[in-house]
Amino acid sequence: MPQPLKPQSSKSVETALAESDEAVYSLLESLLQEVEEAPAQPLEKLQTTLVEPIAEQLVVEPVKVFTETPIQQEEVTETQLEEVIESSLPDWTQQPFSCLLFDVEGVELAVPLPVLRSIDVWRTPALPMPAQPDWHLGVMKHRDENIVIVDTARVIMPEKVTESPEYRRKHHGSHFLVIDSQWAFSCNAIKETIKISPEQVRWRPQRPNRNWAVGTLIDRLCILMDTEALIKQIESEQK
Amino acid sequence: MSADLDESDNNDPEIQLVTFRLQDETYGINVMQVQEVLRVAEIAPVPGAPHYVLGIINLRGNVVTVIDTRTRFGLPRSEINDLSRIVVIESEAQVVGILVDSVAEVVDLHLSEIDSAPNVGNEESSRYIQGVATKDSNLLIVVDLNKLLSEQEWAEMSMF
Numbered sequence: 001m002p003q004p005l006k007p008q009s010s011k012s013v014e015t016a017l018a019e020s021d022e023a024v025y026s027l028l029e030s031l032l033q034e035v036e037e038a039p040a041q042p043l044e045k046l047q048t049t050l051v052e053p054i055a056e057q058l059v060v061e062p063v064k065v066f067t068e069t070p071i072q073q074e075e076v077t078e079t080q081l082e083e084v085i086e087s088s089l090p091d092w093t094q095q096p097f098s099c100l101l102f103d104v105e106g107v108e109l110a111v112p113l114p115v116l117r118s119i120d121v122w123r124t125p126a127l128p129m130p131a132q133p134d135w136h137l138g139v140m141k142h143r144d145e146n147i148v149i150v151d152t153a154r155v156i157m158p159e160k161v162t163e164s165p166e167y168r169r170k171h172h173g174s175h176f177l178v179i180d181s182q183w184a185f186s187c188n189a190i191k192e193t194i195k196i197s198p199e200q201v202r203w204r205p206q207r208p209n210r211n212w213a214v215g216t217l218i219d220r221l222c223i224l225m226d227t228e229a230l231i232k233q234i235e236s237e238q239k
Numbered sequence: 240m241s242a243d244l245d246e247s248d249n250n251d252p253e254i255q256l257v258t259f260r261l262q263d264e265t266y267g268i269n270v271m272q273v274q275e276v277l278r279v280a281e282i283a284p285v286p287g288a289p290h291y292v293l294g295i296i297n298l299r300g301n302v303v304t305v306i307d308t309r310t311r312f313g314l315p316r317s318e319i320n321d322l323s324r325i326v327v328i329e330s331e332a333q334v335v336g337i338l339v340d341s342v343a344e345v346v347d348l349h350l351s352e353i354d355s356a357p358n359v360g361n362e363e364s365s366r367y368i369q370g371v372a373t374k375d376s377n378l379l380i381v382v383d384l385n386k387l388l389s390e391q392e393w394a395e396m397s398m399f
Contacts, residue, residue, distance in 0.1 A: 106284075108283070156287055159290070160286070204398050209395070210287045213286075213287070216295065218300060221283035221296070221302070223286060
């Protein structure tokens with residue numbers, strides 16, 4: 001049973017963590033708490049209120065300008081265009097934020113802490129489900145909810161994955177990142193957390209492909225993931 | 240006499256090419272498009288990138304995409320060694336790096352010395368071959384960097 005990071009009732013402390021794990025989790029826990037202190041609301045609520053309206057603006061606004069009324073196109077100033085581009089990025093990109101660096105098949109990736117619910121060690125096998133896509137590593141009970149664990153490498157860099165889905169379901173990564181009550185992403189190792197200001201990222205305001213890659217951390221040369229976009233991509237591919 | 244020379248120069252301008260090696264061949268690219276030549280340091284892979292994109296590098300605070308020129312040219316990949324270089328070029332308003340086996344020299348060439356290359360490949364693979372020239376008894380393949388990638392591929396270079 002994986003251990004949640006946030007302080008929980010005594011129920012959550014079922015298995016004693018190894019000393020090294022405790023140290024890492026203590027650090028991560030404190031960082032997650034630090035992020036949570038400012039907005040006094042649950043993360044799920046925070047994610048919903050911050051991110052969803054932005055995604056809608058992105059798609060609809062530019063189409064109106066360029067297709068319906070060409071005259072309006074001339075009226076769009078450079079400043080307005082910049083505003084549209086900026087608004088295509090999630091809200092958390094507008095201010096300094098902490099992010100977690102982790103490893104997937106030897107590739108370093110980053111995910112912003114504000115969108116993470118918890119980080120867990122993979123202690124028990126996930127329940128494999130029949131007739132699922134290759135990226136589906138199984139279902140795991142987490143805080144009384146059934147979450148689907150996604151094979152992150154299979155989704156974002158299928159060109160690097162050569163093993164069969166069955167093999168990867170048995171030989172998965174060591175940790176998984178829980179995003180919400182339904183989704184978690186596998187990873188091979190947790191590295192560290194760092195604080196980032198928006199100027200330290202090369203943003204991708206327009207993302208015709210790899211919508212989940214919201215930018216690149218310039219100093220670390222690693223991709224910053226937009227997990228919500230990745231979940232949307234997965235869900236849309238299932239329809 | 241001097242006027243004749245000027246006219247001759249105008250009709251047949253001289254260009255400078257930076258030459259580099261890939262496998263056993265020498266290639267030339269317009270020196271005006273070359274920003275700098277770097278030793279190969281850390282190249283970070285980009286998940287989900289096209290197969291010819293090797294990764295990204297940090298060039299004085301700017302993220303630059305590096306193209307595996309061998310892969311783009313349909314040649315087998317090779318290990319990076321001490322001679323390998325990243326040639327940082329500017330083309331189609333994008334700055335990218337191209338990984339080459341080694342950088343040779345800068346040569347002067349008149350445009351008239353560039354012959355059209357026999358087109359034996361398909362249109363896709365040969366579109367960036369501007370022609371061939373003979374320099375010091377050696378054959379030089381002149382590359383049109385602007386046609387190294389398609390318009391859409393160039394646009395994507397800034398998005399890794």
